Amino acid sequence: MSGPPIASTCMSDALEIVPYDAEWPLRFEAERERIAVALGPLALRIEHNGSTSVPGLAAKPVIDIQISVAVLHPVDAYALGLTALGYIHVPHADDACCPFFHRPRRWPHTHHVHVVRAGGTEERRTLAFRDYLRAHKSIAQKYEALKRRLASQCNAEEFASRQAYADAKGEFIEDVIARALAAGYPRELRSSA
DSSP: OOSSSSSOOOOTOOOOOBBTTTTTTHHHHHHHHHHHHHHHHGOOOEEEEEEEGGGOHHHHHHEEEEEEEEOOTTTTTHHHHHHHTTOEEEEOOGGGGEEEEEEEESSSSSEEEEEEEEEETHHHHHHHHHHHHHHOOOHHHHHHHHHHHHHTTTTTTOOHHHHHHHHHHHHHHHHHHHHHTTTTTOOOTTTTO
């Protein structure tokens, strides 16, 4: 997992990883309510995911939210409601499996939304990763160390640098997801899948 450096120089605008904040779950709940009202029955499930959803884990102070819907396309079915809440859709090749939105328009973002198909592979993978980190503190600590190392090489102001940061975590994340799925995570979906 060494890979090439994210940036070639030390940056004053390095991506900030901050200590866990007990307010993060409360911020998620407040946003979950806004999304639930805006999307109504389109949102079959609204979950807090990402590092801010793992108690004790340092993270970028961005609340990640996963919304599960019955049908991903057309994106406008739920994009209109999210846009009304101030979210910006970022068109990407991943729209086929996980359309991405953020707010506010410019960095730093406060919230990221990932839309997935209910009962689909992406929904399971994301929740398995979250639940595994919640249950395995030593793995969460290794993830935190990796994030801190990579963040110090990332220019937070540049989208490409933030994307490189996310991509550089990929091998670690895929390894944890494989272990989590093999161990029966996520626990909540196992009985309904």
